[in-house]
Amino acid sequence: MDAIAPLPAIEISGLYTAYDKADVLTDVNIVAPAGQITCLLGSNGAGKTTLIRSILGLTPPHAGSIKVFGEDVAGLPTHRVIAKGVACIPEGRRMFPKLTVEENLRLGAYQEPAEAEIRRRLAEVYSVFPRLAERRGQLAGTMSGGEQAMVSIGRGLMGKPRVLLIDEPSLGLSPLYVKENFRIIENVRAQGLTVFLVEQNVHQTLAISDSGYVVSGGRVVAQGSAAELRNNADVRAAYFG
Ligand SMILES: Nc1ncnc2c1ncn2[C@@H]1O[C@H](COP(=O)(O)OP(=O)(O)OP(=O)(O)O)[C@@H](O)[C@H]1O
Numbered sequence: 001m002d003a004i005a006p007l008p009a010i011e012i013s014g015l016y017t018a019y020d021k022a023d024v025l026t027d028v029n030i031v032a033p034a035g036q037i038t039c040l041l042g043s044n045g046a047g048k049t050t051l052i053r054s055i056l057g058l059t060p061p062h063a064g065s066i067k068v069f070g071e072d073v074a075g076l077p078t079h080r081v082i083a084k085g086v087a088c089i090p091e092g093r094r095m096f097p098k099l100t101v102e103e104n105l106r107l108g109a110y111q112e113p114a115e116a117e118i119r120r121r122l123a124e125v126y127s128v129f130p131r132l133a134e135r136r137g138q139l140a141g142t143m144s145g146g147e148q149a150m151v152s153i154g155r156g157l158m159g160k161p162r163v164l165l166i167d168e169p170s171l172g173l174s175p176l177y178v179k180e181n182f183r184i185i186e187n188v189r190a191q192g193l194t195v196f197l198v199e200q201n202v203h204q205t206l207a208i209s210d211s212g213y214v215v216s217g218g219r220v221v222a223q224g225s226a227a228e229l230r231n232n233a234d235v236r237a238a239y240f241g
């Protein structure tokens, strides 16, 4: 008996995205298997955030398809993509600095009407991040950079997503906080979520990823398992010196 292959969490085919006239993403093909960490590596301006914006419907592609668990979401408005179970932890984290930690977390559950459910999710996030529980009443803008990174991941989890898109979580963090954040991302996978991790920190990202892609100039230039990418001559030349 043939096993039925599970649907990938994200499947992107023949994707082209432009802001003005010139394409920023050209014929991008990516599969993020469910329950795994798939990374997207690339240097500044490669098109990583644009890919996330395309998935979320913030900058809709002009060609290609984006399937989330088999359903095409290309061109759907953002709230409808989110309703399919996609959450995003944006570049630069984007706290509401004048709101408390808990108020920021609650914003992640804005699609959930039941207060009891929101409290259950808060308790879950606080068990992952005891630091946030201690500081739930503190204004988010006064938290350290590493603590704000925890707030942003916690806020993403508050929507009970099936897929988490994370845009450069290690940016601006000290090595200790990078390690802590990546440990939490592995923990997220252990809970069965799919992670699509956009990063420039090649070493540590490949250490926690199952597979990945390298983009340059808006095109996928390498792909494979994390081990294959670590051993890929071009990737080594570009990133491992
Ligand atoms: N709103 C915009 N309007 C026009 N061009 C844009 C816009 N946003 C990004 N671009 C251009 O698209 C290209 C890809 O940008 P993108 O932000 O996707 O890169 P990135 O890989 O996320 O880079 P970084 O690592 O610096 O965040 C760049 O050349 C950038 O200048």
Ligand SMILES: [Mg+2]
Pocket: 048, 049, 050, 091, 167
């Ligand atoms: Mg970016």
